[in-house]
Ligand SMILES: NC(=O)C1=CN([C@@H]2O[C@H](COP(=O)(O)OP(=O)(O)OC[C@H]3O[C@@H](n4cnc5c(N)ncnc54)[C@H](OP(=O)(O)O)[C@@H]3O)[C@@H](O)[C@H]2O)C=CC1
């Protein structure tokens with residue numbers, strides 16, 4: 328169902344583009360979406376693709392929106408917050424920035440309490456996103472519903488009661504698509520080293536991810552059981568998994584995700600100190 332929700336995106340890069348692509352013409356008309364970004368080429372592309380209005384800086388249009396999505400890098404956020412403050416009324420602020428704490432944003436926005444911190448991911452572009460969400464107590468039920476409607480329009484949502492849990496969410500699902508692409512690249516490389524073409528390798532790997540992920544999503548059974556069903560005794564899968572176990576691949580993945588979460592917290596600390 329289309330709404331009349333007017334949304335301003337501050338930052339029109341990768342994540343904003345994925346969200347706008349999932350929202351425009353679906354939850355709200357492209358004309359109700361306003362994008363602020365310093366790059367004319369970025370704005371031109373978004374305007375042509377989705378019919379959004381654009382500007383090089385935060386202005387009156389942002390003041391008139393119901394929701395402001397902060398989609399710049401954490402290092403760019405301070406400048407944005409300073410430019411946004413004079414344009415703030417009762418808009419709900421939805422931040423997608425990794426690490427940046429809602430309480431710090433609120434403080435830097437003169438105590439504005441209507442802030443929802445989220446962690447989406449880029450499959451939002453095709454309506455398959457996964458977004459973790461946490462709200463400050465000052466967010467009204469209607470604003471919470473509006474933020475959820477935006478993220479639901481581009482995929483699934485998961486609310487966490489403690490905002491600190493968004494750093495682990497970032498490590499799992501925010502950065503997660505990159506790990507999947509990395510695994511696909513590795514499978515493609517292996518396929519090529521064993522005589523298949525690059526095209527064949529990537530086709531096999533992608534179809535396998537899509538099929539296995541859908542099977543897991545549709546199943547009531549634990550993922551470990553689905554894995555065991557592929558693993559015939561003494562067979563090929565057993566050989567591969569034994570090799571991965573002896574190389575510590577699982578521990579290495581766990582370590583990597585903990586590094587991602589720790590970096591998120593560190594980015595939050597860096598932002599909060601400012
Ligand atoms: N990429 C992802 O998969 C995900 C990203 N995020 C979060 O989304 C946010 C954006 O990341 P991402 O989209 O990857 O980054 P991008 O660099 O692709 O996008 C940020 C955009 O904001 C622009 N920008 C810089 N300063 C300003 C300003 N003052 N006003 C308006 N726009 C400005 C940048 O321009 P310029 O390039 O010239 O600096 C750039 O076009 C980050 O906080 C990240 O943590 C969250 C989940 C997933």
Ligand SMILES: O=C(O)[C@@H]1CCC=N1
Nearest residue numbers: 424425497501502503
């Ligand atoms: O790499 C990053 O910092 C952002 C947050 C999650 C995905 N990309």
